[in-house]
Amino acid sequence: xxxxxxxxxxxxxxxxxxxxxxxxxxxxxxxxxxxxxxxxxxxxxxxxxxxxxxxxxxxxxxxxxxxxxxxxxxxxxxxxxxxxxxxxxxxxxxxxxxxxxxxxxxxxxxxxxxxxxxxxxxxxxxxxxxxxxxxxxxxxxxxxxxxxxxxxxxxxxxxxxxxxxxxxxxxxxxxxxxxxxxxxxxxxxxxxxxxxxxxxxxxxxxxxxxxxxxxxxxxxxxxxxxxxxxxxxxxxxxxxxxx
Amino acid sequence: xxxxxxxxxxxxxxxxxxxxxxxxxxxxxxxxxxxxxxxxxxxxxxxxxxxxxxxxxxxxxxxxxxxxxxxxxxxxxxxxxxxxxxxxxxxxxxxxxxxxxxxxxxxxxxxxxxxxxxxxxxxxxxxxxxxxxxxxxxxxxxxxxxxxxxxxxxxxxxxxxxxxxxxxxxxxxxxxxxxxxxxxxxxxxxxxxxxxxxxxxxxxxxxxxxxxxxxxxxxxxxxxxxxxxxxxxxxxxxxxxxxxxxxxxxxxxxxxxxxxxx
Numbered sequence: 001x002x003x004x005x006x007x008x009x010x011x012x013x014x015x016x017x018x019x020x021x022x023x024x025x026x027x028x029x030x031x032x033x034x035x036x037x038x039x040x041x042x043x044x045x046x047x048x049x050x051x052x053x054x055x056x057x058x059x060x061x062x063x064x065x066x067x068x069x070x071x072x073x074x075x076x077x078x079x080x081x082x083x084x085x086x087x088x089x090x091x092x093x094x095x096x097x098x099x100x101x102x103x104x105x106x107x108x109x110x111x112x113x114x115x116x117x118x119x120x121x122x123x124x125x126x127x128x129x130x131x132x133x134x135x136x137x138x139x140x141x142x143x144x145x146x147x148x149x150x151x152x153x154x155x156x157x158x159x160x161x162x163x164x165x166x167x168x169x170x171x172x173x174x175x176x177x178x179x180x181x182x183x184x185x186x187x188x189x190x191x192x193x194x195x196x197x198x199x200x201x202x203x204x205x206x207x208x209x210x211x212x213x214x215x216x217x218x219x220x221x222x223x224x225x226x227x228x229x230x231x232x233x234x235x236x237x238x239x240x241x242x243x
Numbered sequence: 244x245x246x247x248x249x250x251x252x253x254x255x256x257x258x259x260x261x262x263x264x265x266x267x268x269x270x271x272x273x274x275x276x277x278x279x280x281x282x283x284x285x286x287x288x289x290x291x292x293x294x295x296x297x298x299x300x301x302x303x304x305x306x307x308x309x310x311x312x313x314x315x316x317x318x319x320x321x322x323x324x325x326x327x328x329x330x331x332x333x334x335x336x337x338x339x340x341x342x343x344x345x346x347x348x349x350x351x352x353x354x355x356x357x358x359x360x361x362x363x364x365x366x367x368x369x370x371x372x373x374x375x376x377x378x379x380x381x382x383x384x385x386x387x388x389x390x391x392x393x394x395x396x397x398x399x400x401x402x403x404x405x406x407x408x409x410x411x412x413x414x415x416x417x418x419x420x421x422x423x424x425x426x427x428x429x430x431x432x433x434x435x436x437x438x439x440x441x442x443x444x445x446x447x448x449x450x451x452x453x454x455x456x457x458x459x460x461x462x463x464x465x466x467x468x469x470x471x472x473x474x475x476x477x478x479x480x481x482x483x484x485x486x487x488x489x490x491x492x493x494x495x496x497x498x499x500x501x502x503x504x505x
Contacts, residue, residue, distance in 0.1 A: 058420035059409065137406040139467035143428050149318055150327030151460050153405060153472040160471055162327075176465030177409045179424035 036230035039203040040238040042196040042216060044083040049075050054114075054180045061136035062113035062178060072180075073118040074220050082200025083242055085119040086218045087169055087186040089193035090204070091225070093212030099190050101125030105161065108173070108183065110138050110154075115173065115183035117195070119219070124167050124189040130160040138178065142185065144171040151176075169217050184219050209234070216240040269332040269363035274356055276332075281365025284358055292347060297369030307347040310431050317370035318428060320461040321446035326468035328379025329372060335363045337447070344443040382458045385475050387450055390483045398484025401477055410435040410465065415488035428463045435465075438488035453482045 051071040056062040076084040105127035109116040113134060122128060130140050132154045140160060141151040146168040152160055164171060167189040175181035186193065192212075194202040211229040221242040230236050269276035285293075294301040297314035304311050312319070321338045322330040339359050342350035351359060367373040388394065402408060402415075410425060412418040415438035427433045442448055446456050457478050460468030469478060 059406070137404065137472070139406075139465070141465065141467060148327040149316075149428060149462060151462065151465070151467040152326060153460075153467040153469045155405060155472050158471055176425060176467070177406045177421055179421050 034233060035206040035208045036232065036234040036236060037203060037205050038192075038207055038214070038228060038230060038236050038238065039201070040088075040240070042083045042086040042088070042200040042202065042218075042240045042242065043081045044075070044077045044200075044221075045081070045241050045243040048077040048081075051076070056113055056178070056180065059113065059136055059178060061134060065112040065134065070112065070114055073114075076118075076198070078199045080199070082196070082198065083218070083221075084196055084198050084200065085117075086196040086200070086202070086216050086240065086242075087119060087121050087184075087188075087193060088196065088202045088204065088214060088216045088240070089121070089169065089186070089188050090190055090207070091213045091215040093210055094190055094192075097190070099123070101163075102191075105129040107131060108185070110134055110140075110175070110181070113138075113175075113178050113181055115181060117183070119170070119184045119186065119195050121186040121188060121193050121195050122164075123191065124165060124187050125163055127161050127163055128185065130154065130162070132156055132158055136177075138175045138181070140173065141176055142171045142173045144168055147171060147187065169215070170219070186217065208232075214238065216242075218242055267364060267368065269336070269360050269367065271333045271336045271356075271360050271363065274360040276357070276360030276362070276364035278361070278364040278368050280358075281361035281363070284354070284362050285365050288351070288354075289362070297366065303347075308431075309346050309427070309433060310429065311347065313429065314366050314369035316428070316463070317367075317372040318463040320463060321456075322379075322459050322462065323381040323455055324379030324459065325382060325470060326460045326462055329376055331378050331381060332360075332363050332367075335366060336360060339363065341447060344445050345440075346445070382455065382470070384451055384454055384458075387454070387482075388476065388479055390486075394480050394483045395487055396484075397477070398480035398482070401473070401481050402484055405469070405472065405481075407481075411438065415439055415485065425465045427465075433464055438485050440489075442486075442489045450479075450482050450486070453485065454478055457481060 054070040054072055056070065073085065101123045106120060106122040107129045108120055109131045111133045113136070132138055135156050137153060137155040139151060139153045143149055144164065146166050147164040150162060154160055164185070164187040166187065168187045170184035170186040173183045173185055192204050192207055194204050196202045207230055209230060209232040211227060214226055214228050216224045224240045224242065226238060228236060228238060267278040290301055291303045292301045292307060292311040293299055293314065294304065299311040299313035301311060317329060319330045319334065322334045324330055324334070336359055339351045339362055342348050408419050409421045410419045412422065417435040417437035419435065422435050425433050425435065436444070444453060446452055446461070457469050460466055
């Protein structure tokens with residue numbers, strides 16, 4: 001008879017199971033098909049700073065892999081003022097919607113003792129696959145403010161896989177062995193983001209109709225923000241200006 | 244029958260109180276530390292360097308190099324757990340007991356074991372990570388093979404190929420080409436360890452502790468974890484090699500050691 005009466009541990013486990021189940025339902029699919037598209041260009045106003053030459057002589061394995069000198073990628077512009085390596089993402093307007101992380105990993109390469117890409121955007125919980133194509137040992141060391149900090153030695157050929165659980169735009173990543181090596185990993189909790197190309201262009205596809213705060217983040221030039229309202233199947237253009 | 248239904252309820256309540264209380268407690272072997280008692284000890288012994296809020300910004304912090312630990316980050320150098328994970332309570336207890344060589348942190352061995360356990364419990368309250376995450380699983384440490392000239396030589400080769408020398412220098416003096424560029428996670432300049440300075444290390448001096456440091460890395464500093472990079476035997480080789488540096492031997496002296504000379 002006593003087994004008929006729900007006990008407290010039973011009650012607790014039921015609540016936990018129920019909340020887990022609802023969390024599973026709340027986690028939506030990927031980007032909505034039939035949504036709008038937000039595209040545009042990120043511009044740098046004025047004369048862009050001259051890129052600095054990187055000195056790699058401390059490790060001949062690095063300097064030997066370059067026929068022309070490697071240049072810093074802090075501010076990368078094209079001839080017509082397009083600004084590359086800007087993370088454009090939806091920072092607000094999605095409400096409580098959550099999104100399952102994709103199973104496909106994103107890849108960060110170390111090639112010629114330079115990170116490729118210099119700025120990478122990925123989803124919270126997605127796998128970051130770090131590849132070492134060089135003949136020298138690196139250490140891969142993210143220094144996040146809102147995620148776990150880790151630091152791993154990575155000899156030639158070794159692949160390292162890690163994740164970042166929480167949104168953070170952006171996590172600085174460095175190699176302490178080769179101090180010129182720097183990159184940034186933008187961790188976004190929704191699928192609506194892009195990194196501006198060499199000519200400053202970007203596109204965020206399949207954005208559901210709504211009003212959003214769109215942020216544009218650059219490693220040296222800071223963050224710009226604007227409100228955008230987008231209708232179903234609408235193609236909207238926006239521009240971000242940095243100086 | 245009434246008694247039977249009562250048992251699970253009481254057990255459930257006990258479980259609840261335990262999970263709430265554990266955030267304020269530490270467990271080190273048979274000891275249970277309590278944060279409320281640790282607070283009083285902290286305010287007497289630790290607050291001048293580590294600060295009221297545990298952020299490492301106490302009154303004396305400006306005069307210290309390296310800077311006092313910022314407990315709000317929950318990033319700790321000396322751990323038995325993998326890089327990026329929380330330390331065990333016993334790791335924090337060991338650091339308090341041992342002190343940190345070449346820093347302002349003395350050994351607190353004069354405090355009782357219970358007092359040190361209470362301090363661990365209080366230090367954990369500065370970061371919500373200790374309530375949200377579990378500590379990492381301690382890394383396994385296999386039996387140490389004997390130190391042989393071959394093992395030392397292999398360690399010397401690894402010191403070269405793993406780019407240890409880029410920071411620690413060819414002779415292990417902490418003066419490699421990248422040394423001047425190094426900062427800790429908070430941006431303060433940090434000096435790579437000078438192996439020739441003597442046999443004292445920051446996280447303990449035994450071979451086992453050096454093995455552990457190489458596998459876990461010293462989080463918050465440029466010193467990485469070699470967990471994916473090297474096999475346990477190779478890590479022992481590195482331990483054997485860096486210990487010869489501590490005795491004042493140079494890499495050249497080790498390399499000139501005839502093989503099989505024992």
